[in-house]
Structure formats: C-alpha cells, structure tokens
Amino acid sequence: MRSGYFKETIAEQINLTDSAVARVWLALLALALIVAPFYLNPFYLSLLTIIAITAIGALGLNILTGWTGLISLGHVGFMVLGAYAYAIATSIWKLDPLIGLLLAGLVPAAASIVVGIPSLRLTGLYLAITTLAFAFIINHLILEFDGLTRGARGIFVKRPSILGVSFKGDTAFALLCLALAAITLVATLNLRRSRVGRALVAIRDNDIAARVMGVDLTVYKLYAFITSSFIIGISGALYGIFLSYVTVEGFPFLLSIEALAILIVGGIGTALGAVLGTIFIVLLPEFASALFSLLGDETARALSTGAHELKSMLYGVVIILFLRFQPHGLVGLWRDSKRLWVNWPLRF
Amino acid sequence: MTYLIELLISGLSIGAIYGLIAMGFAVIYKSTGLVNFAQGEIAMIVAYVAWTIASHVSGNVFIVAGGAIVFACLFGLAIERVVIRPMIGEPVFSTIMVTIGIAVVLRSSIIFLWDAVPHSLDVGIGREVLVLGEARVRSGQLGVIALLLIAIAGFYAFFRWSRFGVAMRAVASDDRTAMLMGVSAARVQAVAWAASCVIAGIAGVMFAIIHELSPTMFVLGLKAFPATILGGLDSVLGSALGGFIIGAVENLAGGYVSAGMKEVSGFIVIIVILMVRPFGLFGERRIERV
Numbered sequence: 001m002r003s004g005y006f007k008e009t010i011a012e013q014i015n016l017t018d019s020a021v022a023r024v025w026l027a028l029l030a031l032a033l034i035v036a037p038f039y040l041n042p043f044y045l046s047l048l049t050i051i052a053i054t055a056i057g058a059l060g061l062n063i064l065t066g067w068t069g070l071i072s073l074g075h076v077g078f079m080v081l082g083a084y085a086y087a088i089a090t091s092i093w094k095l096d097p098l099i100g101l102l103l104a105g106l107v108p109a110a111a112s113i114v115v116g117i118p119s120l121r122l123t124g125l126y127l128a129i130t131t132l133a134f135a136f137i138i139n140h141l142i143l144e145f146d147g148l149t150r151g152a153r154g155i156f157v158k159r160p161s162i163l164g165v166s167f168k169g170d171t172a173f174a175l176l177c178l179a180l181a182a183i184t185l186v187a188t189l190n191l192r193r194s195r196v197g198r199a200l201v202a203i204r205d206n207d208i209a210a211r212v213m214g215v216d217l218t219v220y221k222l223y224a225f226i227t228s229s230f231i232i233g234i235s236g237a238l239y240g241i242f243l244s245y246v247t248v249e250g251f252p253f254l255l256s257i258e259a260l261a262i263l264i265v266g267g268i269g270t271a272l273g274a275v276l277g278t279i280f281i282v283l284l285p286e287f288a289s290a291l292f293s294l295l296g297d298e299t300a301r302a303l304s305t306g307a308h309e310l311k312s313m314l315y316g317v318v319i320i321l322f323l324r325f326q327p328h329g330l331v332g333l334w335r336d337s338k339r340l341w342v343n344w345p346l347r348f
Numbered sequence: 349m350t351y352l353i354e355l356l357i358s359g360l361s362i363g364a365i366y367g368l369i370a371m372g373f374a375v376i377y378k379s380t381g382l383v384n385f386a387q388g389e390i391a392m393i394v395a396y397v398a399w400t401i402a403s404h405v406s407g408n409v410f411i412v413a414g415g416a417i418v419f420a421c422l423f424g425l426a427i428e429r430v431v432i433r434p435m436i437g438e439p440v441f442s443t444i445m446v447t448i449g450i451a452v453v454l455r456s457s458i459i460f461l462w463d464a465v466p467h468s469l470d471v472g473i474g475r476e477v478l479v480l481g482e483a484r485v486r487s488g489q490l491g492v493i494a495l496l497l498i499a500i501a502g503f504y505a506f507f508r509w510s511r512f513g514v515a516m517r518a519v520a521s522d523d524r525t526a527m528l529m530g531v532s533a534a535r536v537q538a539v540a541w542a543a544s545c546v547i548a549g550i551a552g553v554m555f556a557i558i559h560e561l562s563p564t565m566f567v568l569g570l571k572a573f574p575a576t577i578l579g580g581l582d583s584v585l586g587s588a589l590g591g592f593i594i595g596a597v598e599n600l601a602g603g604y605v606s607a608g609m610k611e612v613s614g615f616i617v618i619i620v621i622l623m624v625r626p627f628g629l630f631g632e633r634r635i636e637r638v
Contacts, residue, residue, distance in 0.1 A: 071441060118619065121626045124440070125383050125581065129573050130622060133615035136570075140612040253570075257448055264445050309460040316452030323442045323449070324434055 014193040030182070037174040045170050046242075051282050052177035053238045056184045058262045058274040060231030063188060065260065066269040067197065068224040069204030071124065074115065074131030075232060075256040077138040078108040080248065082233025083240030084142060087155040092148075097160030101237060108233030109226045111138070116225035120218055135256060139248050154247030157240050177238055184231055188271050191227070200224055204269075261315075265322050267329030276330040284318060285311045353483040355603040356596060361489035361558065363575070363595015364496035368551035369568060370576035370587035371499060372544035377581045378520045379540035381440060382432075385447045388569015389454035390427075390545050391552030394420045396462055398553045399469045399561050409473060416553050417546055424545030428538050436534075451566070458563050466562035469553070488558040495554065499547060500588050507584070516540065520582070571598075574614035578621055580631020590629065593617075 007013045017023065037045055057079060064070050085107035089100040115134045119127050142149045149155070159168045167173045191197050199220045202210035211217055240246040258281060266277020288311050326332055369387055376384045384390075398416040405411050431450060435443045476487045507513040518526040519536045527533050555568060575594045579586030594614045602610025627633050 118623050122622060125444070126577065126622060126626060126628075128383075128444075129577050130619060132570075132573065133612075133619055136615050137612050137619075140608050144606075144608055257452070260445060260448070264442070268441075309456040312456040313453050313460065316449040316456070319449035319452070320431060320446050323438070323446050324431075327438060327442060 016189060016193075033178055034175070037171045037178070042170060045174050047282065047286070049170070049174045049177050049242060051279055052174070052181040053235050053242060054259075054262070054282055055181045055275050055278040056177075056238065057232050057235035058259055058266070058278050059181075059184050059188045059271060060228045060235060061259045062228075062263055062269070062271060062274045063191065063200070063231070064224050064228035066263055066274070067192065067200040067204060068221065070119070070221065070224065071128040071260075072131045072228075073128050073256045073260070074134040075259040076251050076253055077131070077135035077256075078112065078229040078232040079236030079239065079255060080135075080138060080142065080251040081108040081111055081229075082236030083246045083251065084149055084155070085233065086237035087157045087240055087246040088148065090160065091155050091157055097162050100160070101234060104237035105230040105233045108229040108236070112225040112229035113222065116222045119225070120221055132256075135253060142248055152248065154245055154250070157244055157246055159241060159244070173241070177242075180234065180238065184234075185271060185275065188231075192271065196220070196223060201269075261319050264319065265329055267331030270331050272334075273329050273331040276334070280330060281315075284315060288314050350483050351603070353480075354485070355599050357480075357483060357485045358489060359596040359599030360592055361485075361492050361595070362599065363592040364492045365551045365555050365568065365591070366572040366575040366595050367496045367588040367591020368492075368499060368547050368554075369572035370579065370591045371503065371584055372548040372551075373572065373576040374579070374581060374584040374587040375503075375540050375544040375547070377576075378584060379516050380432075380537050382443050382447065383581070384544065385444065385569070386427075386451035386454060387544070387548050387572065388566040389451045389458075390420070390423065391548040391555070391568055392458060392563070392565040393423070393454055393552075394545070394549030395469065395552035395556040395561055395565065396458060398549075399467055399556065400462075402469060413553070416549055420545045420549030421542045423549075424542040425538055427545075428541035432541065433534065433537070451569075455563070455566055462563075464563055466560045469556035469561050486558060488554065492551075492554040492558065495550060496588055496591070499550075500585055503584050512536075512539065571614060574618040577618045577628055580628030582632055583628065583630035586628065586630030 012018065017026075037048065040048060057075065060078075061072065061075050064072050082104040086097075086100045086104040089095045089103045090097055095103075115131065119130055122130055143151050146152075159166075159173055161167060162176075165172075167176045192201075199210065199215045200223075202213065202215055203217060203220055203224075207217060236251070240250070243250050262277035262281050263274060264277070265280055266275070267273030292310075322329060328335070369391055372387050372390075373383060376382055394416050397419045398412050401415040402412045427450060431446055432443065435446055473487065477484050478487055478490070507517055515526070515531045516536050516539070518529065518531055519533050523533050526536075551568070552565065555565065571594075572591065575591040576587040577590070578593060579588070579590030581587075594617065597617055598610050598613050601613035605613075621629065625631075
C-alpha cells in the first residue's frame with residue numbers, strides 16, 4: 001500500500017496511471033470487450049455498438065463543452081453532416097469506405113470553421129443558441145439540396161469493408177465501433193495532457209487570464225471546434241451505418257440534448273465521465289423497463305401504454321437529480337467511493 | 349398586395365405569440381440570469397389545462413382564461429420552488445440543463461396525461477374571419493397582437509413604476525447589493541417565474557385557439573429563441589419586438605421563398621444580427637472587468 005502520491009517530473013505528472021494494478025485491470029477490460037461481441041446475443045450486441053458510437057460523439061463534445069467550456073447545442077448538426085458525408089461518398093459516389101470515414105470527419109470540421117468564426121465573439125448562452133440555429137439550418141440545407149442528398153428520401157448505407165476486412169456482420173461492426181471508441185478515448189486523453197489541452201482548459205477556467213498568459217483565444221477556440229466536430233462527424237457516420245439508412249429524421253434534435261446530458265451525468269470535463277455517462281444514459285431505458293417489470297404484471301400492463309413516455313420522463317428526472325445531488329456526476333461518485341475504500345474508517 | 353398584407357398580419361400574429369414567449373425568456377433571464385429551455389413546454393401544458401377546463405365548462409371564456417392564468421401562476425411558483433431554487437449557487441450551465449430536464453419531463457408527461465392527437469380549443473371566440481379591406485384575418489390573430497401590445501405596456505409600467513418592478517431591476521443589475529438593500533432575491537425570482545409562466549401560458553392558449561392543440565406545440569419555445577436573442581436576452585420589451593420581426597420575416601420567407609425557408613429564416617436572421625451586435629438589438633453590452 002502506498003502512503004502518498006509523489007510526483008517529481010512533468011512526465012510523471014501527466015502520466016495517465018502509474019499503478020500496475022490499474023494497467024492490469026485495463027488490459028482485462030480491453031480483453032473482455034474484444035471477446036464479448038462474439039458471445040453476446042443480438043440485442044446486447046446492438047446496445048454495445050450504440051454505447052461505443054455514442055461514446056465517440058460524447059468524447060468529441062467533451063473537447064468543446066467539457067474542456068473549452070463552449071456550450072454547444074449543435075452536436076446533432078455535426079453528426080448529421082458526418083453521416084451524410086459518409087453516405088454520399090460511399091453510396092452515391094462509390095468511394096472507398098475509408099475515404100468516406102475521413103470525409104465524415106473533414107466535412108463537419110470544415111463546417112465547424114464556418115460556425116466557429118462567428119462564434120468567437122459570442123459567449124455562453126448566445127453561443128449555445130447560435131449552435132442550435134446551426135443545427136436547424138443544416139437540416140434545412142440537407143432537405144433543400146435534394147439533388148445531392150436525395151432530400152427527405154434519405155440514403156441507404158451498406159456496412160463497410162475496410163482494407164479487405166468485411167464489417168458486414170453485427171459482431172465485426174461492434175468490434176469496429178469499439179476500436180474507434182478506444183482510439184478516440186486515447187486520442188482525447190492525450191490531447192488533454194498536451195499543451196493544447198492545457199490551453200483549452202485555461203480558456204474554460206478564465207478566458208481573459210488565459211489570454212494574458214499568451215493563449216491565442218481565436219486559434220484555440222477554433223482548434224476545439226474543429227477537433228470536436230471531426231470526432232462527432234465520425235460518430236454520426238457510424239450511427240448512420242448502424243441505422244443502415246441516413247435521413248434527417250434519424251437524427252432528432254434530442255440527440256444534442258442527450259449528448260449534453262451524458263456529459264453532465266458522467267461528470268463534466270473528464271473523458272472518463274463521458275464514457276461512464278454514455279453507458280448510463282444508453283442503458284437507462286433498459287434499467288427502466290427492468291424496474292417496471294419488477295412492479296408486477298398488473299402495473300406493467302397499466303403502464304405499458306405510456307411506457308415510452310415514462311422512460312423519457314425518467315430520463316429528464318435523472319438529469320435533474322444528478323445536477324441537484326451529484327454535480328460532479330458519475331466520476332464524482334467513483335472518486336468518492338475510491339476515497340472511501342482507501343481511507344475507511346477515516347473520512348480523509 | 350392583398351397577399352402581402354395577409355402574410356404580414358398572420359406573420360405579426362404568430363410573431364406576437366413568439367414575442368410573448370420571448371418576453372417570458374427575458375423576464376427570467378433578467379432577474380435570474382438563466383434561460384428557461386422549458387418555456388415552450390410550459391406554454392403547451394397551460395394550453396392543455398385550458399383545453400381541459402374548456403371541455404368541462406363550455407362556452408365561458410372568462411372561466412377558461414382565469415383558470416389557465418391561475419394554473420400557470422401556481423405552476424411557475426412550483427417549478428421555481430422545487431427545482432430551481434435549490435440550484436442557487438450552482439453554475440449557470442447546470443441550472444440551464446435542469447430546465448432542459450424539466451422540458452423533457454413536461455413534454456413526455458403531456459402525452460402521458462392527455463394524448464398524442466391534435467385537438468381544437470374552442471372557447472367561442474377568436475375564430476371568426478374578419479375582412480379588413482381585402483385581407484381576411486381571424487379575430488384571434490388580431491387579439492393576440494393586441495395582447496402583446498398590452499403586455500408590453502403592462503411590463504413597461506411595471507418595471508418603471510411599481511415597487512416590485514424596481515426591486516426586480518435592482519436584483520437584475522446587482523443581486524448582492526439589492527439583497528443588502530433589503531430586497532428578497534428569492535421572492536423576486538419566484539415572481540419572475542410565475543410571471544413568465546403566465547405570459548408563456550397566454551401565448552400557448554392563444555396559439556391553441558388560433559391554430560390547434562398538439563404535443564408538438566413545444567416547438568414554439570424553440571422558435572421564440574430567435575426572437576429573444578434578436579431583441580437581447582436581457583431586454584423584455586426588445587424581446588417582444590423581436591417576436592414581431594421574426595414572425596413577419598418567417599411568414600414572408602414562407603410565402604415568397606419556400607416552406608423550408610419558413611422554418612429556418614428566423615435562425616438565419618439571428619446569426620446575421622449576432623455577427624453585428626453580439627448582445628442582440630436592445631441587449632446591454634456586458635463589460636468584463638478583471
């Protein structure tokens with residue numbers, strides 16, 4: 001047992017973990033995630049895929065909202081752009097899926113410059129509402145340019161086969177999504193530990209002070225916008241592939257709110273929080289139906305007519321309760337329980 | 349020409365509804381620094397309550413209006429007391445997310461408590477077609493424009509002369525000093541929520557009378573955002589004016605360009621306006637001191 005944390009170099013300071021135990025557990029978790037898709041039944045496999053896809057999006061939004069402190073309601077706009085970029089590239093232009101995925105990142109990134117530059121002057125709520133406006137305008141543009149996007153009819157998307165490996169099966173596709181989620185997680189963690197990441201957090205904590213210390217607000221805010229929308233675009237493309245059909249209706253505005261809720265429930269401003277929040281929010285409806293079935297047949301039947309509404313009510317109530325009683329989110333709970341585990345019976 | 353006038357009048361009438369909801373946004377923002385994302389849902393739920401009252405006591409406008417206003421008032425007070433007041437001292441972002449949570453809960457509880465099919469709210473008046481020159485308008489459309497004008501005058505007088513209005517402005521400009529001067533910030537916040545729910549509720553009921561009542565009415569809240577941003581989040585009267593502008597622009601774009609443009613023209617307008625004036629047309633520029 002160690003008696004304290006002693007860090008003597010910068011390298012140790014920014015090291016993700018210095019504990020061998022944590023490394024072993026991480027390796028086991030990775031192994032479990034690789035093996036699991038081969039044994040899960042289709043329902044749980046689709047849940048796992050959705051978690052991986054949503055986690056990519058949440059990690060992307062975390063760069064913008066969690067670290068840079070720019071509240072964005074335009075999440076779904078970037079997702080839909082990514083999905084359409086991929087769908088048009090692969091289904092209509094018949095390009096390679098790898099190029100499609102690249103475009104799915106680059107197109108939202110380019111769009112984010114268009115949104116980002118005007119947003120540099122705006123703060124807080126005005127920014128949130130500008131990004132909301134962006135999400136609506138993107139939807140409109142997609143429906144308007146129906147020569148390219150096929151308008152309201154949508155585009156059929158096939159499961160890709162990348163570099164000769166086919167991802168047609170559910171298991172293979174789940175593994176692809178998990179792999180991309182893992183890459184995104186490592187990438188964002190590395191970003192956070194770099195000079196750029198520190199600059200972004202400095203902007204969030206106090207933009208004027210950051211500017212005085214030599215952080216170029218324009219460059220770094222745009223950087224956050226571009227990186228985050230690149231990642232969100234990829235998650236949108238994966239979601240489109242998962243649905244196997246890309247339409248504007250497939251990406252309701254609720255996804256933007258869900259993404260913010262994930263960050264809050266997980267614990268805002270941490271990559272781990274984005275992942276935990278995703279797992280929680282995606283599984284919440286399943287918990288809810290499990291809970292309803294516990295109540296017995298009579299109530300279950302009485303509630304079954306309004307089951308969908310009850311689930312989304314629960315979703316709202318969970319957001320409110322978390323904000324009210326656990327502002328640090330699931331990450332906060334995790335830290336508290338770790339501290340309790342180490343220090344018990346002492347409080348600190 | 350007649351087409352233009354008809355478009356303008358129906359644009360101004362829908363704009364008046366946006367304006368009322370936008371005033372609700374601004375009242376809450378001005379006294380608490382929050383944006384209430386549940387405003388459209390509150391308008392919707394008040395309209396549903398009004399419909400329930402109207403289907404039990406038929407034909408009496410005053411009972412329906414009175415019942416709706418009382419309900420909106422109590423509802424606003426309840427939300428403020430149960431959900432918003434415990435959040436005092438938390439970051440603004442969290443509190444705004446709480447209002448989004450309220451929005452989600454209300455939206456699904458409407459379908460749960462009532463149903464998902466559209467209804468028409470018939471209180472006996474507001475649906476007659478009047479002929480003005482060559483243009484044909486519904487009396488309800490003129491009524492809602494008049495209501496917004498009355499609300500503007502009322503709020504102007506309230507903020508300018510009433511003791512409580514002055515207290516609200518004091519809290520808005522500096523809550524700590526206001527509290528030191530003996531103003532109860534909590535009470536100001538409660539009244540702001542009640543007032544904002546009442547005007548949002550009036551907007552919802554008017555919309556239901558002129559058009560119809562359906563669980564997608566909460567979109568009104570999203571459409572009112574451009575109005576309040578255009579006018580400036582902290583300017584109550586500016587928001588009302590912003591509603592007129594957005595409503596007219598939207599309807600003209602819908603009439604002359606395309607139906608899709610109608611949906612997004614409001615959003616395009618605010619992006620352009622925010623480029624020029626990042627705090628809206630009538631909003632106060634915030635000066636940051638270090």
